[in-house]
Amino acid sequence: MRELATRVIAGERRAIARACTLLEAGRGAGLAGELAASPGHALVIGVTGPPGAGKSTFTDRLAQTIRGEDLRVAILAVDPSSMKTGGALLGDRIRMQRHHEDPGVFIRSMATRGAMGGLAPTTKLLTQVFAAAGFDVVIVETVGVGQDEIEVARIAQVVAVLLTPGQGDEIQAIKAGIMEIADLFVVNKADQPGADKLVQELEAEMHGSVRVLKTVASEGIGIAKVWQVLRELPRRAVAVDAPRFAIDHLGIAVGSIDEALKFYCEALGMGVPQRESVAGERVNVAMLQAGESRLELLEASDPESTIAKFIAKRGPGLHHVALRVPDLVRAAERLRAAGARLLNEPRTGAGGHRYVFIHPASTGGVLLELIEEHS
Ligand SMILES: Nc1nc2c(ncn2[C@@H]2O[C@H](COP(=O)(O)OP(=O)(O)OP(=O)(O)O)[C@@H](O)[C@H]2O)c(=O)[nH]1
Ligand SMILES: [Mg+2]
Known part of the structure; x- marks a missing residue:
């Protein structure tokens, strides 16, 4: 375990992947302890929102923007639904293919199908692996339905909630839980009608307490601004899982x-x-x-x-x-x-x-x- 931890901390990709696999399987309590001693300095960003809002497209573009500053990025795509097929995750992979050869980007998908105790414990362990491995930014993408939208706030220091216009009464639909954890609202698919109206509704709902930005993730529009805001937001304290006594x-x-x-x-x-x-x-x-x-x-x-x-x-x-x-x-x-x-x-x-x-x-x-x- 110590040797593996040393290799993770050195940023070795195969060791990072192996560590993730061990921790996902619930083996590697010792490893978590070793890694907790190297907390790193990563900014952990949560990206959540309803299915199909463009989270993966957005995450991909955000990673590209962050890479432009020569910062290293790890992406953790969490799939908490039991419905989704392997095809959807494959789609994400293809979308993120541009990063394939880039040693400064590490992409990991994680299915939490049927996992007990919610998404938080294992996801958090994996973010700790990436942080220990020296990544500057970790982006956790998860679908904002059910419990997970709230759990992501326990893992991420800042949370961006993606919404899209033209789906009827969006605000009502997402109100339970998700509003409270948003540090930033992103109205994605701003190329579609109703974007400005949704921005206004969100601003009214939040009484201006949370920034609302517009993006067209598929075109990379508005992403640079999002990154600028995200990096400057106050960061929520996320307790590192220290060795448990x-x-x-x-x-x-x-x-x-x-x-x-x-x-x-x-x-x-x-x-x-x-x-x-x-x-x-x-x-x-x-x-x-x-x-x-x-x-x-x-x-x-x-x-x-x-x-x-x-x-x-x-x-x-x-x-x-x-x-x-x-x-x-x-x-x-x-x-x-x-x-x-x-x-x-x-x-x-x-x-x-x-x-x-x-x-x-x-x-x-x-x-x-x-x-x-x-x-
Ligand atoms: N018109 C438009 N389409 C977009 C935009 N961003 C993403 N899309 C498209 O929306 C669809 C869903 O995008 P994804 O990035 O897979 O959305 P997601 O939120 O990750 O989806 P799940 O992970 O399945 O919940 C894809 O066909 C994208 O090409 C946008 O800004 N404008
Ligand atoms: Mg996705």
Whole structure:
């Protein structure tokens, strides 16, 4: 993963494509962590609007304009619909063919057909790949229907909403959601009747708070002005997905699990514990779900076990804190390099999780367990 990250950061096209594929497949939590350390400086522009508004044509022309300033551009064409055939995406490819030989342009299509959790998480990861790879501008094109029009605002620093004249009551049709996220309205197909009327309606609707520009994307008209405005708009803060750390569980050493459960389950009502015995550690365990983390009650099954020794020495109480980390091997390497006292090499324990324990002397006084995040 680190080698791949290094190649992405060096701007290697094949590495960028490979990174996108891995992240789209939901594999590559470690990669995301590596890349988060190189946030880059890309301006992320969202382009949204109804089907057929000319988004791809516009994106293509905008990229051309930006290239004219010798800035590097990545284009992410997101297709969230389940209806669209491969042919439409192919059409986009052909339209964008002019960039084919240009090493300063990288084009990626992404289908989110049936994806759970909306378009945001994966799309955002891919924009981070492009940013880490040093692109100056990332353009995310997505159809503004359903939820995605709102989600694009979570990914892009500025959002251009494309509308076209002559489709009846456009403003009413798009009002829900899309108006709030527009940093700029573009009335495209201004060569068709009704463009000026639509501009006026939008200006009235927004009380002049959002700029409205006209373009004829198919002719490249008005695009330079759009770029000038986009680059100067205030940029929304988009949080970089840093490596995720979360408390997986708190381990509590108890004299008797049954006694402790009287408190946690019967009196407090925490629900049904998951119980198991870990022979290797000579310990009985009861796990209680607490939000996204858990309480792990630990009871010695043998007087020689570490839990028995812990209780003999310090009494029952907080035994360890377990943190989930995105890349355990990497975390262990970094800690070792920083002089922390690791109690074991990363190894696989119950439930298939890899873990490592860190001595309290290094952590501020509590035994710390690091667990690799599930992916
Ligand atoms: N007359 C006119 N046609 C345009 C203009 N811009 C784009 N088109 C045409 O509109 C059609 C749709 O353009 P696309 O760029 O594919 O639109 P899109 O919004 O990306 O479409 P989807 O991705 O399918 O939602 C194409 O036939 C374009 O050639 C314009 O300014 N004027
Ligand atoms: Mg398109």
